[in-house]
Amino acid sequence: MRAFETEITQTGGALVGPWRQPRQMLQAQTYDAHASIHDDATAQKLGFKGGTIEGPTHFSQFAPLGERLWGRAWFETGCLSAHYRSVCYEGEEVQAILSKPLPATRQCQIQMVKRDGTEVLRGTASVGDSPVATALEARLGELKPLTDPVILRDVKVAQTGKRQLVRMAFDQNMGDLYPFSLRQKLAVITESSPYYSGADNPWGKPIIPMEMLSVLFQYRSKDDPLPVKGPAVGLFADQEIRLLKGPLFEGEEYEVEREVVALSGSRRTESAWVKTRVFDKSGTMVATMLLNAATLKESYAPYEEEYRRLYEAGR
Template sequence: MVVEGEEVRAFVEPSSADDGLVRIGADKTDGGEVLRGTASVGGAGETELERRLAGLRPADNLVILEHLSVGQKGAVPEMVRMDLDQHMGDLYPFSLAEKLAVITENSPWYSGPSPWGGAIIPLEMVTVLAQYTSHSAGMQGKGPAIGLFADLEIRMLKGPLMVGRDYLIKREIVALSESRRTESYWVRSQITDPDTGDVLAATLLNHAVLKASYADYADEYTRLTAGT
């Protein structure tokens, strides 16, 4: 975990493989690991999140996520867009313009003309767009409880995504898992063209919820496991 003001070092490992995939990561200045992942352009290699998904064990007796299930779809199709000065909700209380004022590596394509005909949404803002209406999906666990974004993968399939353009989001829970401290639901969100139905981009997000943050966890776990 990183808090505001901490320095991190991002890196990409050289690769001799021909699958178009490289290992990426970030560490704190004291050597502490922040993240590990993969990046690719048209690669067919296994991504880091594909590897993690394949290694998940079936989760039994989930408490906070008791009423969620693998294969569950979003409650409604969600129409979204990102304008330059649009406030992006409670999860991300800022606009694209405010983000561009502090972004590490800016580009004139993020706010003006580009080869695709207009301003494009930066890669690091794609998840902001994808989560803008996530409260409408009906995929919340019990609460109150503290949730974290534990893993994230972004795929640009027919991108980039454009500023000021409408998109339709479809969601599905593709996995449920747990660790000693957390319960997780993994959601794949497809960002589609509302006119053609083409999938333009997709995110895979591991929503992890801290067991200890849910006041009734111990009592409900006892109820669920009684007689087993």
């Protein structure tokens, strides 16, 4: 059975997927007892047109391209490493583009664009141990350290959380952060596959799509949260999901462990870069996720007051 029926176009040195309209499924998302950037009213207060589509939703459109290029290896050792460049709203059409790999590497450049040419994300796709740094590995090496933190002032690099048991079954609601089930996602996913819904695949059981691995890995993150000041609104600015011994399976239990690997900032945000390591029941590490969770300074009401108290009083 074929993994995907997606129509793929080859133009020059790239594989190009079809135009798709991703669905926004996080309207009811809450964290820290307040609404998120995926809620229309909250997003509009911060200058967005409405609730934004979560970044990893876009990862599904790259799956058929990766599978076309690398076959089974894509599901077992595939990696998407992306810097989110602009937000996407429900109803907008987007297209995934994957360049052919450079000689002697197993890595490609990736890009997603809107109809008007706006770039939604850019980064790399790869399989196995590519000799070239991924997009986010390179980006980590160029970061300027966070100075004068307010929202993240109690968060430290190398801070590690407790190991947590997670699983994702077809009809399991994934909680306040992700108020929907895997079955509900599969009903509207941009690129459907029989590999996701049944056992007729090389591994003999349903596999979890890469975009839903983000949901699985974050599922219990609020049970052991970082000491971030709030309430404040955050967004995903960079994200890398790497399979080491994939795929991961519906209904199976895994353990996740999170570590802060970097802190950075911009004019509008303070960012915690968190590495999630994922283990199967034998203790083997099967996947990792690197996530830049950026918090909007303007969404934290006492930001200016606390900044002055912390950093301007003695200057």
